[in-house]
Amino acid sequence: MTSDPPSTVSTTSRRGTATAATRVLGVLTIVMIGWLGVFGLLLSPADRDQGDAVRIMYVHVPSVWLAYLAFIVTALASAVHLFGKGHSMQADRVAGASAEIGVVFMAVTLVTGMLWGRITWGVYWQWDARLTTTALLFISYIGYLAVRGLEGSRSQRARRSAIVGLLAVLEVPLVHWSVRLWRSLHQEATVLGTDLDVSLDGLMLFSLFVGVVAFTLLFLWLLLHRSRVLTMIDLSAETGLDAALAQRRAEGGVTA
Amino acid sequence: MTDAGFILGSYAITFGSILIFVWRTVRSGKSLSDGMSDEEKPWL
Amino acid sequence: MSSVSRLQMVRAVCAKDLRIEQRSKVLTSQIMPFALVTLVLFAFALDGDAILERTAPGLVWLAMLFSSMIIVQRSFAVETADGALDALRVAGADMSAVFWGKWFALIVQLIILEVVLIVGAIVMYGVDLRISGLVLLVTSSISATCGLSAVSTIYAGLASGVRGRESLLPLLVLPVASPVLIGATRAAEAAFGAGGTVVSEGWPWLGLLSVFAVVFSFGGSLAFGPLIDD
Numbered sequence: 001m002t003s004d005p006p007s008t009v010s011t012t013s014r015r016g017t018a019t020a021a022t023r024v025l026g027v028l029t030i031v032m033i034g035w036l037g038v039f040g041l042l043l044s045p046a047d048r049d050q051g052d053a054v055r056i057m058y059v060h061v062p063s064v065w066l067a068y069l070a071f072i073v074t075a076l077a078s079a080v081h082l083f084g085k086g087h088s089m090q091a092d093r094v095a096g097a098s099a100e101i102g103v104v105f106m107a108v109t110l111v112t113g114m115l116w117g118r119i120t121w122g123v124y125w126q127w128d129a130r131l132t133t134t135a136l137l138f139i140s141y142i143g144y145l146a147v148r149g150l151e152g153s154r155s156q157r158a159r160r161s162a163i164v165g166l167l168a169v170l171e172v173p174l175v176h177w178s179v180r181l182w183r184s185l186h187q188e189a190t191v192l193g194t195d196l197d198v199s200l201d202g203l204m205l206f207s208l209f210v211g212v213v214a215f216t217l218l219f220l221w222l223l224l225h226r227s228r229v230l231t232m233i234d235l236s237a238e239t240g241l242d243a244a245l246a247q248r249r250a251e252g253g254v255t256a
Numbered sequence: 257m258t259d260a261g262f263i264l265g266s267y268a269i270t271f272g273s274i275l276i277f278v279w280r281t282v283r284s285g286k287s288l289s290d291g292m293s294d295e296e297k298p299w300l
Numbered sequence: 301m302s303s304v305s306r307l308q309m310v311r312a313v314c315a316k317d318l319r320i321e322q323r324s325k326v327l328t329s330q331i332m333p334f335a336l337v338t339l340v341l342f343a344f345a346l347d348g349d350a351i352l353e354r355t356a357p358g359l360v361w362l363a364m365l366f367s368s369m370i371i372v373q374r375s376f377a378v379e380t381a382d383g384a385l386d387a388l389r390v391a392g393a394d395m396s397a398v399f400w401g402k403w404f405a406l407i408v409q410l411i412i413l414e415v416v417l418i419v420g421a422i423v424m425y426g427v428d429l430r431i432s433g434l435v436l437l438v439t440s441s442i443s444a445t446c447g448l449s450a451v452s453t454i455y456a457g458l459a460s461g462v463r464g465r466e467s468l469l470p471l472l473v474l475p476v477a478s479p480v481l482i483g484a485t486r487a488a489e490a491a492f493g494a495g496g497t498v499v500s501e502g503w504p505w506l507g508l509l510s511v512f513a514v515v516f517s518f519g520g521s522l523a524f525g526p527l528i529d530d
Contacts, residue, residue: 014294017285033271041267052257059270082526090298101277108273112266119259136475143472147458150465160458163523164472167454170519171476178479178508182486218274225281228299232288235296 017228025221032214036062039207047204053119054204060112062211063105064134066219070102071141073223075169078162089234090227092158095165097226099144101219106138129180136175140168154234306397313401317375318408326374327409331367332416338363339420349426354495356425357488360417361481364410365448369470371409372452375402376460385528395525399453403517406449414441433491436502440487440509447480447513454520457527476516483509 018026040058047054077095081088113131114124125131148161257263294300304312321327342359346352352359379385388398418437421427429437455472459465483505489495490502 014300015286015289016282017289017299019299033274037267037271041263046257052259052263055257055263056266059266063270104273104277108270111269115262115266119262136478139471140475143468143475146468146471150468159526159529163527164458167476167519167523170515171479174479174508174512174515175475178482178512181504181508182482185486222277222281224299225285228297229281229284229288231298232285232292236288236291 017225017232022221022224025217025224029214029217029221032210032217036207036211036214039203039210044203044207045201050120053116056112056116056119058207058211060109060116061208062215063109063112065212066215067102067106067109069216069219070098070105070223071137071169073098074102074141074144074165078165081158082162082166087155087158089154089158090231092154092162093227093230093234094223095162096145096148097223097230099141099148099161099165100226101222103138103141103145105215106134106141110134110138127179128183129176132179132183133172133176137168137172140171144168154237304393306394309393309397310401310404313398314405314408317402317405320378321405321409327371327412331370332413334370335363335367335413335417336420338366339417339424343424352425353427356421356427357485357492357494358481359425360414360421360488361444361484363417364414364484365474365477365481367413368406368410368448368452369473371413372406372449372456373460373466373469375406376456377466380460389528395528396521398528399457399521399524403446403449403453403520406453407445410445410449411442414445427492427494430491430493430499433493433499433502436487436499436506437491440484440491440502440506443506443509443513444480444484444487447509447516448477450513450516450520451477451480454516454523454527457524479508479512483512 036058040055044055044058046052074095077091077098081091081095084091113134117126118124144161144164147164148157150157150160152160289297339359342363343352346355376385385398389395418427418429418441422429451473452469455469455476459469459472487502487505487509490497490499490505493499
């Protein structure tokens, strides 16, 4: 007895990964990002020392905040997968989605930081603790994503990348310590002063706050959608496998 | 605005990256979900 | 339950790795020449006696880092070729003992390489080895090597086996190993007195290197089992 082939587009199927909650979140995010643009570029004043260059900070600081938040989420989700009962695959997918987001925003951080540095310091790059650690962290997470791309079963992928993700977090304080100690040997670093040493007036602080809130909402939205996409990828791999197994059994005349 | 190129460039790169990432995620979401019924989606 | 004690397992794995090296002589016949050639190439690239002497510690440790990638990849390639790691795991061996065994074997080979490279730097770059700096040099080199060996062993365990994974090893190891490069180089500079540094400036680096070695050796022994558990 043949069964109906599964319909590829069910009439009850909703397209995409959205739910009512994510739509609300999405609208809020768009509004906040719009405010960020308005405040950052227009309403907030230029800085006393930096001039208009401070406006870059309103996207640069939220980006680095988001990148670090993403990597913390990756580490936590990795820990949940490794040490939690049941080795949750959902945790693995959250870790992976979060790392992807983190890498993108780390790249944005580095580029916007370089543009800011070009204006304020006259150079695109400086070998100070923060920048150097950020660059190495960026490369480490590219390595993490490369490990996720290795061939193997889903649980292998999850276990390997969870360990790499946790080791990457372990490495951050050590790298930062070593680079800071290293740069303290070289006096030039203090002259250029890489600290965001601005006395932020009310409107500037508010713009920064808008940016951080906007990007946090954005992170949540991206994480939800991207993890759902990864879930669907895993599920279709599974059903693909199930279908292949069913076919083999049918060929062998074995009743399922 | 002094150094407008750098500043606007930073905003363009930031928002552009966000837009690209969002667009690609939504697009994957739509095309993958076409092969699945609502029952199969764990978040629904 | 294994009837072999953990210490015996560690010794057995270490002895096996060293015996394989002893028979194949890859370290002495291939990797040492490669490392020495690297020192020569640095001289061509940097073109200047003063700059070579000044940067000698950095060059030595760069050559060490790159050579260690090759050594550790080989040490795992040998395992996967015979399915030895799988056999050990199936037999219920304690994977952290396997880690410590490979870790120690790698340290032995790296230290031999280091001695050769430092002698090479003394000869080719005109580096001055002072007695006052000797203790710092030896202790910092050993702790740097312990940390480097730990990191290399962990990630090589992950990257070994399936074709195409090996090229991932440098990408994974080098960022994580950067504190080793920084610490070992600065300590060696202080030991050699390069750039006017004094031996006492090197000790903080020994602290960093030791912490790194402890963290990644113990972290590695814990992570090794789940990593190999394919």
